[in-house]
Amino acid sequence: MTPLATPGRHSIPGTTIFDGALARRGYALNRMCFSFNSSENRSAFKEDEEAYMARYGLTEAQKKAIRSRNVLQMIAAGGHIYYLAKLAGILGLDVQDLGAQQTGTSKEAFERKLIAAGA
Amino acid sequence: MAEIIGSVCTSHVPAIGGALARNQQQTPYWKPFFDGYVKVREWLAKDPPDVVVIIHNDHGLNFFLDKMPTFAVGAAEVYHNADEGWGIPTLAPARGCVDLSWQIVEKAVEDEFDITTCQEALIDHAVELPLALLWPEGRRAGKWPVEIVPICVNTVLAPYPSPRRCYHFGQSLRRAIDAWDDERRVLVIGSGGLSHQLDGERAGHMNKGFDQRFMKSLVDDPKWIMQYSNDELVKQVGTQGIELLSWVVARGVMDATPVREYHSNYHVPISNTATGLQVLEPA
Numbered sequence: 213m214t215p216l217a218t219p220g221r222h223s224i225p226g227t228t229i230f231d232g233a234l235a236r237r238g239y240a241l242n243r244m245c246f247s248f249n250s251s252e253n254r255s256a257f258k259e260d261e262e263a264y265m266a267r268y269g270l271t272e273a274q275k276k277a278i279r280s281r282n283v284l285q286m287i288a289a290g291g292h293i294y295y296l297a298k299l300a301g302i303l304g305l306d307v308q309d310l311g312a313q314q315t316g317t318s319k320e321a322f323e324r325k326l327i328a329a330g331a
Numbered sequence: 332m333a334e335i336i337g338s339v340c341t342s343h344v345p346a347i348g349g350a351l352a353r354n355q356q357q358t359p360y361w362k363p364f365f366d367g368y369v370k371v372r373e374w375l376a377k378d379p380p381d382v383v384v385i386i387h388n389d390h391g392l393n394f395f396l397d398k399m400p401t402f403a404v405g406a407a408e409v410y411h412n413a414d415e416g417w418g419i420p421t422l423a424p425a426r427g428c429v430d431l432s433w434q435i436v437e438k439a440v441e442d443e444f445d446i447t448t449c450q451e452a453l454i455d456h457a458v459e460l461p462l463a464l465l466w467p468e469g470r471r472a473g474k475w476p477v478e479i480v481p482i483c484v485n486t487v488l489a490p491y492p493s494p495r496r497c498y499h500f501g502q503s504l505r506r507a508i509d510a511w512d513d514e515r516r517v518l519v520i521g522s523g524g525l526s527h528q529l530d531g532e533r534a535g536h537m538n539k540g541f542d543q544r545f546m547k548s549l550v551d552d553p554k555w556i557m558q559y560s561n562d563e564l565v566k567q568v569g570t571q572g573i574e575l576l577s578w579v580v581a582r583g584v585m586d587a588t589p590v591r592e593y594h595s596n597y598h599v600p601i602s603n604t605a606t607g608l609q610v611l612e613p614a
Binding site: 221222224225226227228229230231232235239242243245246248249250251254283284287292293294295296297298300301307308310311314315316322325326327329330 | 390391392395396397413414415416417418487488489490528529530531532533534535536537539560562563565566569570571598599600602603605
């Protein structure tokens with residue numbers, strides 16, 4: 213397995229900088245998510261997630277993250293948020309849903325935090 | 332010689348597209364954001380540009396990780412928007428200013444910027460939403476009143492170009508525009524930012540203090556940003572806040588002569604993003 217981060221990269225708590233190490237790890241997952249720009253492909257995923265994931269050659273960790281709808285696991289498996297956002301759209305999740313899930317809070321509490329950042 | 336009328340730097344949050352489609356500009360949530368653009372449209376109406384050079388980043392519509400150029404210059408006759416996968420309305424295509432594209436390609440490479448040239452490219456919300464904010468009548472008519480040259484900066488796959496490199500690239504774009512033997516008026520747009528982070532346990536991170544310091548620096552100390560590495564910038568402004576590199580390129584374009592700030596707005600939050608707007612014009 214490739215390392216989680218490229219040696220020498222700045223460590224920022226709660227933050228993953230998507231670099232070569234993650235691009236290598238996540239290629240199949242990101243390539244699948246990129247395919248969701250097409251509504252036909254979104255439908256095919258919805259009809260049979262397992263077959264669709266197999267077609268794109270996802271790793272077991274990537275499949276497990278998607279089955280459990282766990283965004284932090286998807287990122288750890290090399291997913292880039294710009295591509296994952298297309299999958300989130302299929303799942304009916306907006307970026308506040310994603311933020312709430314990743315920070316372990318409710319959507320309402322997450323939205324309050326966003327508003328507080330402007331104070 | 333072509334004339335640069337100024338620069339407009341703006342956020343491009345996808346939710347803006349939904350708000351425009353639902354006509355929500357005057358709702359309490361959106362009003363402080365959209366009202367910021369009224370003065371920009373007045374400014375544009377006084378001296379309308381013919382061509383827009385728009386610095387932006389792609390979000391997985393035109394580029395995938397199979398090929399990820401650091402700087403890509405559009406050289407297409409027309410740029411279409413398309414389904415981005417998560418449901419914002421598709422907006423009108425934009426006509427390309429091919430003459431200026433090739434002028435930029437020639438000059439950038441002469442200046443030792445090894446750009447990628449794109450004779451076909453899709454444009455995503457990072458190009459379309461600034462056009463829609465500046466020309467709402469164009470959005471309704473399905474036709475923009477300007478031609479464009481889209482210039483894409485990689486903010487997706489690290490390593491990204493450094494702030495120093497982005498600024499210098501902007502200076503090279505300026506030399507290309509100044510040397511363009513044409514009477515057309517050119518507006519520069521920097522599209523992206525400001526602080527936001529969609530991913531990770533730090534999702535929702537924003538940094539009002541840093542954003543406002545950055546916006547001020549663009550007026551009177553534009554090389555201030557060069558003290559930061561991109562990793563340090565991500566720490567300050569979040570993983571997607573790094574899109575501010577488009578503002579840095581745009582500021583590099585404006586570097587050749589003194590500037591003054593005509594207008595600015597800063598509003599938090601729109602969706603998960605701290606939004607900024609800044610208009611600079613030659614002093």
